[in-house]
Amino acid sequence: MNDTWLDILIGNGLVIAILLVVLLSLAAVLIWLERRLLGIWQDRLGPNRVGPLGIGQVLADMIKIFTKEDWIPPFADRAVFILAPTIVVITMLLAFAVVPFAPGIGISDLNIGLLFFLAMSSLAAYSVMLAGYSSNNKYALIGGLRAAAQTVSYEVFMGLALMGVVILAGSFNMREIVQAQAANGWYIVPQFFGFVVFLIAGIAESHRLPFDLPEAEHEIVAGFHTEYSGMKFGLFFIGEYLGVILISAIITTLFFGGWLGPWLPPLVWFCLKTLVFICFFVLLRAAIPRPRYDQLMSFGWKVMLPLALVNLMVTGAVVLVQEG
Amino acid sequence: MTATLFYIAAAVAVISTVLAITRTNAAHALLYLVVSLLSVAVIFYLIGAPLAGALEVIVYAGAIMVLFVFVIMMLNAGRATARQEQQWLSTSAWTLPALLCAVLLAELVYVLQQQDTVYLDAHITPKEVGILLYGPYLLAVELASMLLLAGLVGAYHLGREDPPPDRRQPGTAEQTDA
Numbered sequence: 269m270n271d272t273w274l275d276i277l278i279g280n281g282l283v284i285a286i287l288l289v290v291l292l293s294l295a296a297v298l299i300w301l302e303r304r305l306l307g308i309w310q311d312r313l314g315p316n317r318v319g320p321l322g323i324g325q326v327l328a329d330m331i332k333i334f335t336k337e338d339w340i341p342p343f344a345d346r347a348v349f350i351l352a353p354t355i356v357v358i359t360m361l362l363a364f365a366v367v368p369f370a371p372g373i374g375i376s377d378l379n380i381g382l383l384f385f386l387a388m389s390s391l392a393a394y395s396v397m398l399a400g401y402s403s404n405n406k407y408a409l410i411g412g413l414r415a416a417a418q419t420v421s422y423e424v425f426m427g428l429a430l431m432g433v434v435i436l437a438g439s440f441n442m443r444e445i446v447q448a449q450a451a452n453g454w455y456i457v458p459q460f461f462g463f464v465v466f467l468i469a470g471i472a473e474s475h476r477l478p479f480d481l482p483e484a485e486h487e488i489v490a491g492f493h494t495e496y497s498g499m500k501f502g503l504f505f506i507g508e509y510l511g512v513i514l515i516s517a518i519i520t521t522l523f524f525g526g527w528l529g530p531w532l533p534p535l536v537w538f539c540l541k542t543l544v545f546i547c548f549f550v551l552l553r554a555a556i557p558r559p560r561y562d563q564l565m566s567f568g569w570k571v572m573l574p575l576a577l578v579n580l581m582v583t584g585a586v587v588l589v590q591e592g
Numbered sequence: 593m594t595a596t597l598f599y600i601a602a603a604v605a606v607i608s609t610v611l612a613i614t615r616t617n618a619a620h621a622l623l624y625l626v627v628s629l630l631s632v633a634v635i636f637y638l639i640g641a642p643l644a645g646a647l648e649v650i651v652y653a654g655a656i657m658v659l660f661v662f663v664i665m666m667l668n669a670g671r672a673t674a675r676q677e678q679q680w681l682s683t684s685a686w687t688l689p690a691l692l693c694a695v696l697l698a699e700l701v702y703v704l705q706q707q708d709t710v711y712l713d714a715h716i717t718p719k720e721v722g723i724l725l726y727g728p729y730l731l732a733v734e735l736a737s738m739l740l741l742a743g744l745v746g747a748y749h750l751g752r753e754d755p756p757p758d759r760r761q762p763g764t765a766e767q768t769d770a
Contacts, residue, residue: 400665
């Protein structure tokens with residue numbers, strides 16, 4: 269506690285700057301990783317021409333997206349149209365503030381960290397909705413409407429699924445949740461159903477395949493980003509990958525012991541575990557087809573919600589019996 | 593430091609709320625309202641109620657306002673609606689109510705000036721809120737949950753599908769529709 273606020277500011281500033289660079293470049297590399305992994309799983313090559321293993325594709329994609337014409341349709345709601353893609357990137361990056369990467373590494377040790385994450389992921393929903401609304405295009409509007417209904421529904425079980433972890437750890441603080449797992453074992457065992465619900469809700473929240481109905485290209489062109497081009501489209505793209513990294517990092521923190529692990533340094537463990545879940549997200553895309561929209565909604569309300577509630581009730585009862 | 597941040601957040605809240613009222617485009621007005629709710633959340637955090645701040649963002653800004661935007665999108669209110677709003681918000685329509693409200697505001701400020709300012713330096717944790725909610729305020733929690741349940745049942749009732757028309761008596765269909 270001897271640090272002056274200037275030290276804290278500089279220290280935090282460094283962590284924030286490093287994190288920003290790492291996350292944004294990781295999101296760009298993920299585009300390449302996803303295409304390569306999809307290629308391998310679908311028995312084809314994927315982008316392998318530019319540079320060793322095709323890693324130069326990342327650079328080529330960046331140059332392409334930065335030099336493309338950035339067109340704002342004359343019929344669009346201009347201010348909202350420009351605002352929409354920034355929201356997803358801002359909220360996703362802000363949510364990383366509460367992720368404990370390793371002991372002593374992290375931006376904020378907020379005592380309501382988990383709620384902050386939920387708040388940011390619920391604000392991210394605006395991005396897609398406003399994009400759909402401001403484009404003034406029927407396909408974009410349908411995509412936006414789907415995104416609104418989907419994210420509002422799946423947010424409910426996302427929050428409920430995490431409350432089991434909160435009951436066990438007795439805290440909303442991410443760092444304390446990891447420390448509780450050091451004492452009691454990883455929460456994937458007692459909170460298996462919570463994990464399943466959170467994983468599925470996480471996919472729906474970041475609208476990745478198989479739950480990417482807001483942009484289902486076989487029926488509504490490109491959904492909410494039909495009218496977007498150039499770097500504004502790029503922001504949606506980066507935001508989606510940031511969402512995948514975020515959900516993977518949160519799963520790692522809450523259910524798989526965060527930085528805990530033998531032999532290797534804590535930060536390496538955290539990154540490895542997160543990477544496994546990122547690859548799992550890609551594998552899901554390669555393996556599962558898209559459900560119909562009404563199937564998605566009824567699955568959410570009729571299966572996920574009861575499962576999350578029962579999980580919460582049983583967890584609460586078990587903790588009560590153990591303590592009493 | 594905290595006081596400065598508080599005044600900034602409060603100024604943002606007041607300005608965005610005024611803009612939320614005066615914008616004629618419904619979607620823009622809602623966005624200003626979201627900004628207003630976010631700044632209120634910041635204020636909650638600054639005065640030592642982080643849980644209330646987080647819930648303000650999750651519930652109001654993140655869920656209820658999303659549904660509002662959803663409805664605005666469904667209604668597809670275009671330029672015609674904006675023009676209509678402009679006509680409704682004529683100077684003669686808002687002058688008198690604004691004057692009357694200004695009198696009340698002046699009284700409120702005067703009353704607040706009379707009292708000693710109490711700075712809560714406490715930091716209320718989620719655990720304390722939970723213990724209070726499920727201890728002394730249990731009855732209020734139960735009442736609120738019943739109210740929400742009633743709302744849920746009501747919404748379900750309104751949204752339920754009517755039986756197919758062939759099962760109805762001929763001739764009564766027009767009456768029920770009217």
